[in-house]
Amino acid sequence: MKPFNLDSDKFLEYLKVNFDSILLDVRTDEEYESARIPGSILIDYYQSDFF
Numbered sequence: 545m546k547p548f549n550l551d552s553d554k555f556l557e558y559l560k561v562n563f564d565s566i567l568l569d570v571r572t573d574e575e576y577e578s579a580r581i582p583g584s585i586l587i588d589y590y591q592s593d594f595f
Contacts, residue, residue: 550558559565569576569584576586588594 555565555567567581567584569581569586570589571586572590573586573588576588
């Protein structure tokens with residue numbers, strides 16, 4: 545399946561029927577620690593190994 549973007553409401557509906565979905569949280573460690581998105585995977589785009 546080709547990757548695509550959804551807004552938060554559509555993603556919630558999508559998750560109800562697509563259990564193998566992945567939510568990437570592309571923020572800094574500090575932002576992630578201040579407000580985590582349940583079930584998300586953090587990728588800090590400022591880290592040297594991002595690219």
